[in-house]
Amino acid sequence: MSQRHPIIAVTGSSGAGTSTVKTAVEHIFMRESLVAEVVEGDSFHKFDRYQMQDAVTQAHLEGQNLSHFGPDGNHFDKLENLFRSYGKTGIGEIRYYLHDDEEAAEYRQKPGTFTPWQEMSSPSDLLFYEGLHGGMVNDEVNIAEHVDLLVGVVPIVNLEWIQKIHRDTGSRGYEPEAVTDTILRRMHDYVHYIAPQFSRTDINFQRVPTVDTSNPFVARDIPTADESFVVIRFRDPAKFDIDFPYLLSMIHDSFISRRNTIVVPGGKMGLAMELILAPIIDAIMKKKNESQRSDDLPKT
Numbered sequence: 001m002s003q004r005h006p007i008i009a010v011t012g013s014s015g016a017g018t019s020t021v022k023t024a025v026e027h028i029f030m031r032e033s034l035v036a037e038v039v040e041g042d043s044f045h046k047f048d049r050y051q052m053q054d055a056v057t058q059a060h061l062e063g064q065n066l067s068h069f070g071p072d073g074n075h076f077d078k079l080e081n082l083f084r085s086y087g088k089t090g091i092g093e094i095r096y097y098l099h100d101d102e103e104a105a106e107y108r109q110k111p112g113t114f115t116p117w118q119e120m121s122s123p124s125d126l127l128f129y130e131g132l133h134g135g136m137v138n139d140e141v142n143i144a145e146h147v148d149l150l151v152g153v154v155p156i157v158n159l160e161w162i163q164k165i166h167r168d169t170g171s172r173g174y175e176p177e178a179v180t181d182t183i184l185r186r187m188h189d190y191v192h193y194i195a196p197q198f199s200r201t202d203i204n205f206q207r208v209p210t211v212d213t214s215n216p217f218v219a220r221d222i223p224t225a226d227e228s229f230v231v232i233r234f235r236d237p238a239k240f241d242i243d244f245p246y247l248l249s250m251i252h253d254s255f256i257s258r259r260n261t262i263v264v265p266g267g268k269m270g271l272a273m274e275l276i277l278a279p280i281i282d283a284i285m286k287k288k289n290e291s292q293r294s295d296d297l298p299k300t
Contacts, residue, residue: 001148002087003291006126006284009134011041011201012153013069013160013194021153021205022130024273028281029128037086037124041131042097044079046072049112056185067182069132070189076141079133083146086127091120125285135197144200148284149240151277152201159209159223161216180217202239203276206231207266228266231257232276240280250275 001007008025012018029036045068047055052066052073059066066072078093085092096115098104104111135144135152144150155163161183168174168182198204207230209223234242237260247262248254251272254264264272 001146003287005087005090006148006288007083007087007129007146008126008149008151008281008284009129009147010151010153011129011132011134011197013132013190018130018153020269021151021273021277022128024270025128025277025281027274028278031278032282032285034125034281034285035123036126036128037094037120039082039094039127039129039131040097041079041129041133042099043095043114044075044131044133045097046074048097048114065185065188067186067189069186069194071138071140071193073189074133076133076136076138076143079136080141080143080146083127083129083143086120087146090123092127093117093119125288132194133197135200136193137196137200138193144197149277149280150201150203152198152204154198154204155207156209156213158213158216159207159228162213162219162222165216165219166222176217200235202235204231204233204235205269205273206233207269225266225269230264230266230269230272232262232264232272233258234260236260240283242276247272247275 010018010021010025026036028034045052052068055073056066059072068074082092082094095117096103096107098107098109098111098113098115100111104113107115109115129147133143134147135150137144154160164183165176165179168179169176207228209228211223211227213219213223234240237244244256244262248256251262251264251268254262254268254272257263262272
């Protein structure tokens, strides 16, 4: 962690809905006139879209599984180095994953490839990471220890699978059977590298549908926000001075289910995120400014 150069990380599995938190945080950054260095976890995958297809095939021939969830498919060391470097100096080495034709055109590359690694080119107030591994810890790396605010987005697993199946078949052109195969191939890495992160997150947002999702592989549609609740768990409410009475008064039909857990209607998820995260980010930035002023004082 670094008061001078704070890092906020949102971590969640593929199809979890981390973009919802990203939108809420971007609204806060805009209101507070904060310049964030935005880092996507996709940029730290080891293989581009075309290399990954060949690598998965080769791993299968060797009786192994390869996925974007595990260490064999990612540069965990480079992600940790970025967080460590940014925390100390406010800069670090990054690259971008080009998702589509529009992004790729700017760099005159194919979509599904990476830009070259390069140092950050402009100053920023903080680093914002969104991806799979913001809270990763294993025998080789401890990415979580460098993060000032770690947020998890974790729909119950059947809902997560429904969202992934619909996204990958609807917008990415995959067949349902291929998406199911991907879910199965990733399961070992999900259990060992994705799920453990949510015991380290400062805050978890877990969407729970109120409709039947018993068989996610035949679900005709994704449960809507109004057909869901969001369970919000704070690992240590005192760490960020969470004001539960205020949240209950501001979010209609919310309630406390445990001493560190509040439940809100699914349609209020974005509002809840902004109400919770705005004062935390404000406190982080105040500490940053105080630290800078302290460093600028003449030494005696």
